[in-house]
Amino acid sequence: VSSLVYKWRLKWDKGVLAALCLVATMGACLPSFGLGVVGVRRKQRDAFVLMLAGVSLSFYLFSFQVHEKSILMPLMAISMLGENKLTARMQSVGMMTMYPLLKKDGLVVPYWAMQGLVAVVGGLDWPVHSALLVVHFVGAFVHVESKPFLEDAVMMTAGFLFYVWVWFWLVWRMYRVVGWGTAGRSD
Numbered sequence: 001v002s003s004l005v006y007k008w009r010l011k012w013d014k015g016v017l018a019a020l021c022l023v024a025t026m027g028a029c030l031p032s033f034g035l036g037v038v039g040v041r042r043k044q045r046d047a048f049v050l051m052l053a054g055v056s057l058s059f060y061l062f063s064f065q066v067h068e069k070s071i072l073m074p075l076m077a078i079s080m081l082g083e084n085k086l087t088a089r090m091q092s093v094g095m096m097t098m099y100p101l102l103k104k105d106g107l108v109v110p111y112w113a114m115q116g117l118v119a120v121v122g123g124l125d126w127p128v129h130s131a132l133l134v135v136h137f138v139g140a141f142v143h144v145e146s147k148p149f150l151e152d153a154v155m156m157t158a159g160f161l162f163y164v165w166v167w168f169w170l171v172w173r174m175y176r177v178v179g180w181g182t183a184g185r186s187d
Contacts, residue, residue, distance in 0.1 A: 001160040021064040028058035028167065035174040042178070046081065050174040053077035057167050061160070068098045071163075078166070088122025090166065096132055097159035100152045131158065 008017055032054025039047020057074040060066055071094040079087045095102075095114060102111045119129060135158050139151030147153070 001157050018064045021062055024062040025058055028062050029055045031171045032058065032174060035171070035178050039174065039178045044177055046177050047174065049077055049080045050170055050177060053081065054167065054170040054174065057163060057170065061163055061167065068101055071097060074163075074166075078170075084122060085125065086166070086169075088118055089125055089128045089162070091118045091122065092125070092128055092132060093159055093162045096135065096155055099136075099155055128162075 012020075032051050036047050036051025036054070040051070053074055056077055060070050060074055063070075071090075075087070075090050075094055078090050081087075092115060095111060095118070099111060102108065115132070119125075135154050138154050142150065144150055
């Protein structure tokens, strides 16, 4: 997402970029991994799945080369949490971030059918589904000659912001599961 503003590939060597991505990925993994190890050692049921979700989302967000379909790994872990509303949100936003590929392959109708199915089964989530409609509206009706990939950029940015929010939620949830900050808990 930052490459929309700062052209990393033009200004930095590939090796340096790979090292920066490694540091960012490992830094993002540390809270989930650290809290997950504590939770697993305490035999807390949700700790391992939260750790999987947090670490896989960290890899999706900051790895050197990421394909849109890689969101399926954190989505799978998050779906095991039993948080149906979050799972439905992740499915909707995950499909939206894959929309440019699906559109290119002529899969727009199945895309909208799946979005509708997620809204019916997972529940219509007004904030998320309204944002999806706005993003698609911008992509469909706002065309700037000098920005042919505006739709992709808007979807990528919206997806990244949502995934960062989910990452923070996962870390907060793991913090709560581990029990740190809970009054009266002895370690």
